[in-house]
Amino acid sequence: MGFFAALLSWLAFPVYAWQGIGVRLRVRRMLPPTGRVRHRIDGAEPTVRLLVVGDSSVAGVGIADTDVGLPAQLARLIALRHERAVIWRAAGFNSATAGQIRDHVVPNLAAEEWTHIVLAVGTNDVKNFHTVRRFKREFGGLLYALRARWPEALIVWSPVVDMRRVPALPPALGRILEIRASLINRMGTALCLERGAVPAERLPIEDPEAGFSDDGFHASADGYRAWAEHLLAYMQEEKQTHRPGRLVA
Numbered sequence: 001m002g003f004f005a006a007l008l009s010w011l012a013f014p015v016y017a018w019q020g021i022g023v024r025l026r027v028r029r030m031l032p033p034t035g036r037v038r039h040r041i042d043g044a045e046p047t048v049r050l051l052v053v054g055d056s057s058v059a060g061v062g063i064a065d066t067d068v069g070l071p072a073q074l075a076r077l078i079a080l081r082h083e084r085a086v087i088w089r090a091a092g093f094n095s096a097t098a099g100q101i102r103d104h105v106v107p108n109l110a111a112e113e114w115t116h117i118v119l120a121v122g123t124n125d126v127k128n129f130h131t132v133r134r135f136k137r138e139f140g141g142l143l144y145a146l147r148a149r150w151p152e153a154l155i156v157w158s159p160v161v162d163m164r165r166v167p168a169l170p171p172a173l174g175r176i177l178e179i180r181a182s183l184i185n186r187m188g189t190a191l192c193l194e195r196g197a198v199p200a201e202r203l204p205i206e207d208p209e210a211g212f213s214d215d216g217f218h219a220s221a222d223g224y225r226a227w228a229e230h231l232l233a234y235m236q237e238e239k240q241t242h243r244p245g246r247l248v249a
Helices: 002-011 013-026 070-082 098-108 123-127 132-149 171-194 221-236
Strands: 038-041 044-054 084-092 116-120 154-157
Touching (some): 044 070, 044 098, 070 084, 070 116, 070 221, 116 132, 123 132, 123 171, 132 171, 154 171
Parallel strands (some): 044 084
16 A cells, blocks of 8 residues: 555655745745743652654744743643643754754763654655655654653654645645545654654644644644643653653653
């Protein structure tokens, strides 16, 4: 099934290229927002130390201030629900792929301990038509790098959303990229289970009008809020058993 889906997407590559160029020309390229990329929320000890790593969604593209981005909103939800102190750090970069995060981001992060790591990566691998084999090598290497550096951390990966629900994409392009996203997500889930990470369920897109920013591709503040609420449940899971339970610190 995966082979025929991949073949179908490659046969549709001319449509992808033509419509992709049109989207690039039509959609305004947005810059990352202003604001802090690291902060502490006061609360009870022990402190939850949250690292969110990924692409432009982690950087907060689509909003004006990082305070309403995914890392900050997720940190506040953890602090509120569990009445715990939270230190959070966002390491997100425009257009970053799994390989770029593995090679250029993780090696340059400060040597400090993190109890929870959220990965938001894969969309650019889909958008750039990376092969599943390449994603397996690069995302798999990223998981190895994170686990080797933070062996006790809970690592959660947020898969690529349904590309057919992204407003900026014409229907045909959305369907083609959704085939690629499904292949990438299947491989990413298998790698997570194999290499000690937790694959989250896909973020459901219930209201594209409210969930996306003006460019129709990146999330709005409401979209990042919904994403943070979606991931909050995974912040309660044990690293080894993956069962809902106490907050790991």
